[in-house]
Every structure is written in structure tokens, then in C-alpha cells.
Amino acid sequence: MRPIDVERVSVGESVDRYVEMVRAKTVTGALAPGTAEVYARDAVTFAALAGADRVLDDLSGEDVDAVLLRFARKPDGRRSGAVGVAPGGAVQSAASQARFRRSVSALFQYAVVAGWVQLNPMDAVTVRPRHRGGLRAERRALTVEQAEGLLGAARGLADPGAGVGVGRRSDQRTELRDGLIVLLLAAVGPRVSELTRANVEDFFVNGGTRYWRVFGKGGRTRDVPLPGPVVEVLDVYLAEGRGLLDRGREPKALLLSWRGRRLARGDVQGVIDRVLARVEPGRRRSVTPHGLRHTTATHLLAAATDMDAVRRVLGHADLATLGRYRDELPGELEAAMRVHPLLGPVSGRGGMSDPAEFGGLGEAVVPDAVGGEGEGGGGERDDEGASEVVAGAPAPGGEGGGDDDAHEGGAAFE
Incomplete structure (x- = not known):
């Protein structure tokens, strides 16, 4: 020109x-x-x-x-005031x-x-x-103890005897919603946009199992089965919590702000931080929504879940992408070498223990038939x-x- x-x-x-x-x-x-x-x-x-x-x-x-x-x-405003972040210390990643x-x-x-x-x-x-x-610390997978502490705090928000939200107006109570958000992030590992785009109608029952139809990147969809404890909190939220927040503005949205609007992606970090504040200090560690996605992948794979099933739970088009979500767990190498396929059992000083399993979510999360993944779309990054x-x-x-x-x-x- x-x-x-x-x-x-x-x-x-x-x-x-x-x-x-x-x-x-x-x-x-x-x-x-x-x-x-x-x-x-x-x-x-x-x-x-x-x-x-x-x-x-x-x-x-x-x-x-x-x-x-x-x-x-x-300054990164999303991380200001978060658990484990010093005032003024959060800059752009x-x-x-x-x-x-x-x-x-x-x-x-x-x-x-x-x-x-x-x-x-x-x-x-x-x-x-x-x-x-x-990875930044906030994006590494939580350990079993840290994940169980966070999940326990999230499930406690649905306990009617916990006394949470005392002193707040009933139509501004978000505890049930907050607990559900953390459980879905940690158990299913969705992207933040997938979580906030979820509608009530996306959750359905098939063969006695509750599924979440996730609308992901590139026009792909996937049906992910939900663990029992997540279903329990989901049911309580739909029966009691969502109605308190509904102002008639977003009749389809699953997650609502206290003003009755669909929850924004930028608000999810604040939800996690509020739940983290309820975890005992010894098991508390700052984590982002994407860090919980890492947590899901890491512990499902550590529990010897089929890799292709994990891929479909996370919504990846390529199996190789899982390598970016698999964080190292303490003791896993020792456990892997404990019974060598060529040498048999290996004994060592101090004894090697089996890797801890991902606790707090009940029975197996991923059956072989995780279905519904559509075709289409775009190169696989987790952007x-x-x-x-x-x-x-x-x-x-x-x-x-x-x-x-x-x-x-x-x-x-x-």
C-alpha cells in the first residue's frame, strides 16, 4: 500500500x-x-x-x-486478595x-x-x-490432601447444619453455588468458559447415571458422568440455592450471580478463594480454575483410569495433549518401581508405599462409555x-x- x-x-x-x-x-x-x-x-x-x-x-x-x-x-486484578497472594504481588502471568x-x-x-x-x-x-x-504454583495439581481439603470444604457448604451464610439476606446466599462450582471444577475439570456457559438443561439422567453435556471448543460436545457427591450438591443447589438467586433474567443459566445474571468467567477465581478460606491451613494451597483442571487429569491418570476416557472427560481432540496436564505426584516413581515387570518385587530401605488415590469423590468417576463427543473444530490448545x-x-x-x-x-x- x-x-x-x-x-x-x-x-x-x-x-x-x-x-x-x-x-x-x-x-x-x-x-x-x-x-x-x-x-x-x-x-x-x-x-x-x-x-x-x-x-x-x-x-x-x-x-x-x-x-x-x-x-x-x-497488576493482575483477578488474583488480588486471593489466598496465598501478597497485596500488590500479583502481576501478569x-x-x-x-x-x-x-x-x-x-x-x-x-x-x-x-x-x-x-x-x-x-x-x-x-x-x-x-x-x-x-507451571506456576497456582496451576500445578493439588496433592491428595489438598484436594480432599478443598472438596470437603465445598461439600460442607451444602450441609444445612453448617451454619454458613448466617447474617446474609436469603436472596444473596451463594454458598451452595460456590460449593457446586468447586466440585465440578475438581471432579470434571472443565474449562472456565464451559462451566459458566452451562445451562440447567445440560444435566440429564441416562440409565440411572447423571450426566453433564459439556459444550466445548470447536463445536465439540461431550457427555460426562458425575460422581455421586457432585450429584448430591447439584440436586440441593437446583432445589434450593438457584431459586434464591433467580431474578428471571437468565432462565436457562445454571450458575447465577446474586444479582441474577449468568456468572462471569472472571468471578470463578473469587469463588475458589472463598472456599479455600474454609480449608484448614495445613491443607490449603492457592489454586486457579486451570489448576483444578490439572488436578482432575493428574489424579484420574494416577488412578490408572483409561487415558482415552480421561481425554474425553477433559474434552481434548488429541490424546497427546494429556501430557501437559499430567503433573508429578510424590511417591509415584517409587510405587512404579516397587514391582518391576522384569525383576519382580523390589524391596527398599524404608519401604515404598502405593501412591495415594484421589479421595473424596466416591466411586469411579469415568466409566468406559463416556460418550457424546461431537466432531469438528480447531487445533488443540487449552487456550x-x-x-x-x-x-x-x-x-x-x-x-x-x-x-x-x-x-x-x-x-x-x-
Whole structure:
């Protein structure tokens, strides 16, 4: 494009037009609503950090570098006040930084096509993601003791004799809802968007077993059987808790805020933290929704559950993806070597114990026939809505702010 054809629009105006275009793509199905919102949110954040009154074409690679670094230092409001997080100590995670960078790249790729910039400044950006191994503490799987403590606290919220919520208005009581959220996250391991999109009608009985029909990424669906303790809390919530929160605004939504609206993805972390506060300190550890997804995968696989069944429970298209959700458990290597297939029983000093089983959820969670998984959709990442493309750029990922979304291993800026 010739320089004279460039339209000198401000950063704020270009972002407004871009956001309108991104949201319009949801009408045609080119973008999932969740993905469009991630692009839109990151574009608005970019405008605030870069300066909405500046001309977009005047931004250089150095200017974009500065924006990326400002975002990296920006406090993560979702984690402020969370259990185990010091005041002011929660900044943007490596995964959130990588997601934001992809969103900015998508914005500028569209700006080139729209004629708002002569050259894409992302080509001159020097702040680039560097992939690192390991997970943040909040995203590692909980140990058996930690998971049992959290599950016990969640189930206790449904106990009528627990005395929770005393002093609060009856139509603002969210304890049953909070307990159900944590049980579903820890037992079934859904993505946050799958949880908040759930409707009451998605839960049904077949052959005496209660199922949750989960609507996942890429248009895929899966029917996941629910453990007995989860069903018990679900039934109590549907019979008593949901009706208190229902204001007639969201007749289908399973999870409602105390104002009667569908619960937002960004609110789920606060729910987990409230339940965590009820766990005894010795078994309490900060965890994100995605960390509970790791917990589900890790303990199901540690209990020798069929890998393909675990894959279908989590909603992955590729079995190889499970490797990213399988965290190491204390003592599992010793237990594996205790009876060697070539040497027979192996004795060692101090004795090797069997790995602890994932407790607190009753009978086996996954029968062989976990059915209902549909066809379709997109490359398998665990980024929320990461299978779509805008203006030729890879989708940013980003479960409600990127915590559970650009996949771990993450990208820290050099």
C-alpha cells in the first residue's frame, strides 16, 4: 500500500473500529464469542497503555515494546486478595503476557489491511516471548490432601447444619453455588468458559447415571458422568440455592450471580478463594480454575483410569495433549518401581508405599462409555477460543484474562 493511502486514525478510534469488526465476526461464526471478547479486551487495554490520542501509524516497534512491558508489570486484578497472594504481588502471568502480545499482533495485521498503518510495527518488536518449562504454583495439581481439603470444604457448604451464610439476606446466599462450582471444577475439570456457559438443561439422567453435556471448543460436545457427591450438591443447589438467586433474567443459566445474571468467567477465581478460606491451613494451597483442571487429569491418570476416557472427560481432540496436564505426584516413581515387570518385587530401605488415590469423590468417576463427543473444530490448545484466526493472526487464547489460557510453559519477556 502506498504511504499516501494511509488513513491517519488515532489509536482509540482504530481500536473502536477493530473491536466492532471482531464482534461482528461472531455473527457469521468466524469467531467464537469468547475469543472475540479476548481480542476486544486486549485491544482496549492496548489503547489505554499506548495512549488513545496518538496516531496509530506513528507507533514504532520501540513504542509497542514499551506497551508490552507496561502490560507485563500491570497488576493482575483477578488474583488480588486471593489466598496465598501478597497485596500488590500479583502481576501478569507469562501466559497472559503471551496472549496479550498475540492480540496486539492481530490488531496490527488488521490495521495493515485496513490502511491504518504503512508498516506493521510488530516486525520491529524486540520484546519476544521466551518459553520456559514448569507451571506456576497456582496451576500445578493439588496433592491428595489438598484436594480432599478443598472438596470437603465445598461439600460442607451444602450441609444445612453448617451454619454458613448466617447474617446474609436469603436472596444473596451463594454458598451452595460456590460449593457446586468447586466440585465440578475438581471432579470434571472443565474449562472456565464451559462451566459458566452451562445451562440447567445440560444435566440429564441416562440409565440411572447423571450426566453433564459439556459444550466445548470447536463445536465439540461431550457427555460426562458425575460422581455421586457432585450429584448430591447439584440436586440441593437446583432445589434450593438457584431459586434464591433467580431474578428471571437468565432462565436457562445454571450458575447465577446474586444479582441474577449468568456468572462471569472472571468471578470463578473469587469463588475458589472463598472456599479455600474454609480449608484448614495445613491443607490449603492457592489454586486457579486451570489448576483444578490439572488436578482432575493428574489424579484420574494416577488412578490408572483409561487415558482415552480421561481425554474425553477433559474434552481434548488429541490424546497427546494429556501430557501437559499430567503433573508429578510424590511417591509415584517409587510405587512404579516397587514391582518391576522384569525383576519382580523390589524391596527398599524404608519401604515404598502405593501412591495415594484421589479421595473424596466416591466411586469411579469415568466409566468406559463416556460418550457424546461431537466432531469438528480447531487445533488443540487449552487456550479459551484459541482455534480461530483474525486477519491471518493466531488467536490469542485467554480464559477470562489469560490465566488459564495461553498454555503453561508460558512466555516470559526477556
